[in-house]
Amino acid sequence: MAGIVVPRFELFIDGQWKAPIHGNRIPVIDPATEQIVGDIPAGTSEDVDVAVKAARAAFSRNKGQDWARAPGKVRAQYLRAISAKVLERKEELARLEALDCGKPVDEAAWDMDDVSGCFEYYADLAEALDDKNYATLEIPLDKFKSNVLKEPIGVVGLITPWNYPLLMAAWKVAPALAAGCTAILKPSELASVTCLKFASIMQDVGLPPGVFNVITGLGPTAGAPLASHPGVDKLAFTGSTSTGRMIMTAAAQNIKPISLELGGKSPIIIFDDVDVEKAVEWTMFGAFWTNGQICSATSRLLLQESIAPSFLKKLVEWTESIKVTHPLDKDCRLGPIVSEAQYKKVLKYISNAQAEGAKLLCGGKRPAHLERGYFVSATVLGNVTPSMQIWKEEVFGPVLSVTTFNTEEEALELANDSSYGLAGAVISKDTERCKRVSEALQVGIVWINCSQPVFVQAPWGGTKCSGFGRELGEWGLENYLSVKQVTRYISDDAWGWYPPPSKK
Numbered sequence: 104m105a106g107i108v109v110p111r112f113e114l115f116i117d118g119q120w121k122a123p124i125h126g127n128r129i130p131v132i133d134p135a136t137e138q139i140v141g142d143i144p145a146g147t148s149e150d151v152d153v154a155v156k157a158a159r160a161a162f163s164r165n166k167g168q169d170w171a172r173a174p175g176k177v178r179a180q181y182l183r184a185i186s187a188k189v190l191e192r193k194e195e196l197a198r199l200e201a202l203d204c205g206k207p208v209d210e211a212a213w214d215m216d217d218v219s220g221c222f223e224y225y226a227d228l229a230e231a232l233d234d235k236n237y238a239t240l241e242i243p244l245d246k247f248k249s250n251v252l253k254e255p256i257g258v259v260g261l262i263t264p265w266n267y268p269l270l271m272a273a274w275k276v277a278p279a280l281a282a283g284c285t286a287i288l289k290p291s292e293l294a295s296v297t298c299l300k301f302a303s304i305m306q307d308v309g310l311p312p313g314v315f316n317v318i319t320g321l322g323p324t325a326g327a328p329l330a331s332h333p334g335v336d337k338l339a340f341t342g343s344t345s346t347g348r349m350i351m352t353a354a355a356q357n358i359k360p361i362s363l364e365l366g367g368k369s370p371i372i373i374f375d376d377v378d379v380e381k382a383v384e385w386t387m388f389g390a391f392w393t394n395g396q397i398c399s400a401t402s403r404l405l406l407q408e409s410i411a412p413s414f415l416k417k418l419v420e421w422t423e424s425i426k427v428t429h430p431l432d433k434d435c436r437l438g439p440i441v442s443e444a445q446y447k448k449v450l451k452y453i454s455n456a457q458a459e460g461a462k463l464l465c466g467g468k469r470p471a472h473l474e475r476g477y478f479v480s481a482t483v484l485g486n487v488t489p490s491m492q493i494w495k496e497e498v499f500g501p502v503l504s505v506t507t508f509n510t511e512e513e514a515l516e517l518a519n520d521s522s523y524g525l526a527g528a529v530i531s532k533d534t535e536r537c538k539r540v541s542e543a544l545q546v547g548i549v550w551i552n553c554s555q556p557v558f559v560q561a562p563w564g565g566t567k568c569s570g571f572g573r574e575l576g577e578w579g580l581e582n583y584l585s586v587k588q589v590t591r592y593i594s595d596d597a598w599g600w601y602p603p604p605s606k607k
């Protein structure tokens with residue numbers, strides 16, 4: 104793509120750029136053109152080991168005074184500087200992100216605002232930590248005093264996906280650094296460029312060496328050694344359920360805490376009292392934003408029977424008008440799938456669905472005006488039944504499956520009949536009904552009269568096979584803090600449990 108060059112980076116370890124010990128690199132592919140546009144270093148277990156040592160040294164350097172035990176106020180200054188630099192480089196970061204993962208550049212620019220906002224938010228929380236620490240507990244014996252100390256958990260391993268490459272990293276890095284942890288980030292091999300670029304921001308703001316490290320590389324050869332490294336005190340992961348299972352298994356060997364944000368197959372329930380135009384647009388946004396590659400995508404549409412025909416007509420008409428182009432083109436609203444493998448997987452899901460009896464209402468293939476690239480037009484599949492693969496499994500592409508219901512009870516039963524439990528949306532003018540539905544959905548995130556907007560203040564995470572633990576908000580910070588009680592005996596009296604030995 105004219106005007107954008109992917110910079111060449113090495114691994115970022117201990118505040119320096121280091122070539123991977125084995126010297127290998129992984130190509131960066133522009134999914135819109137299928138061309139190689141750069142490469143990233145392929146780290147391995149040896150590099151992970153060096154990074155973990157650097158992070159450990161940074162954690163305890165100068166008895167922790169430089170970072171882990173520094174006042175939250177001090178760490179907040181770095182976080183604010185990072186936030187400002189991200190904004191300053193927003194355009195370049197957004198363009199690199201769009202090129203690398205295929206999301207429309209306007210969406211990538213939005214992500215960069217969110218990245219910046221996330222660092223700003225956790226800067227506030229880092230400052231607030233100073234006052235909250237040593238909170239005194241109410242205890243029933245006045246001979247004792249008990250306080251709660253919150254300490255950084257230690258060295259953390261952060262493994263992230265390709266759909267929001269820098270944002271998913273920010274959701275982990277910002278609270279980890281706010282807490283006083285030191286971190287090793289392993290971004291997805293399918294989109295690592297902005298995370299490497301981000302490391303240069305860490306250098307520019309003068310972050311103490313070793314506090315933040317980036318090891319790029321493949322899952323099995325760079326991610327797995329990080330997940331199983333005994334020198335890592337906590338793991339945070341966003342990605343597929345199957346990889347999440349492997350990470351949990353690795354963490355179990357070392358008894359390390361983890362947070363897992365995994366896949367989803369989230370429902371959007373639309374009742375017959377809605378304003379159809381508005382409901383159709385939220386339905387599209389919930390399924391096609393970020394090319395449909397969102398863990399929380401509301402990719403199962405449950406439509407109340409009475410409005411189904413008119414709703415679907417509008418939905419298909421509008422969906423067919425979505426602008427599909429190179430993600431760096433102006434006003435692009437749907438870009439390519441991230442990689443060839445994912446592209447093939449998405450097409451396979453669509454053909455399987457048709458073979459099982461689903462009806463292709465629109466999309467289903469690369470649009471005619473594009474000769475190459477991993478593009479799949481926004482796809483709507485009607486006549487989907489709960490036993491079909493397309494209703495049960497996460498596609499991770501712009502594919503919406505539709506079914507209908509008659510009663511609220513029926514809608515909830517269909518919505519909750521899933522192995523996943525990340526998010527759900529309900530659209531209706533009846534506020535009481537929306538409240539009932541939000542309470543009945545077995546998920547971690549509910550949207551009422553919208554789908555997908557995320558606020559850094561609100562907890563993010565799921566139930567069932569969508570994982571556990573919550574990112575963002577104050578919950579996001581707690582992930583990286585360890586809680587210690589300090590209980591003091593403050594009485595002058597002897598304890599007096601054992602009678603003193605009798606003096607002969």
Ligand SMILES: NC(=O)C1=CN([C@@H]2O[C@H](COP(=O)(O)OP(=O)(O)OC[C@H]3O[C@@H](n4cnc5c(N)ncnc54)[C@H](O)[C@@H]3O)[C@@H](O)[C@H]2O)C=CC1
Pocket residue numbers: 262263264265266289290291292293320321322323325326327328330341342343344346347349350364365366367397398445497498499
């Ligand atoms: N919940 C979410 O946000 C995401 C869900 N997915 C789902 O996963 C499917 C496959 O995408 P992938 O890129 O293969 O996701 P993945 O779950 O394999 O990749 C996520 C991260 O885990 C790393 N990883 C892979 N194997 C690992 C291992 N054994 N140990 C440690 N780290 C490992 C990867 O390198 C990457 O950094 C998608 O089609 C989608 O259904 C993918 C990305 C994000």
Ligand SMILES: N=C(N)NCCCC(=O)O
Pocket residue numbers: 217266267270341364396397398399555556557
């Ligand atoms: N930025 C927004 N709105 N959503 C991010 C969703 C992240 C995910 O797929 O895990």
Ligand code: NA
Pocket residue numbers: 131132133134202203204293294441
């Ligand atoms: Na890429």
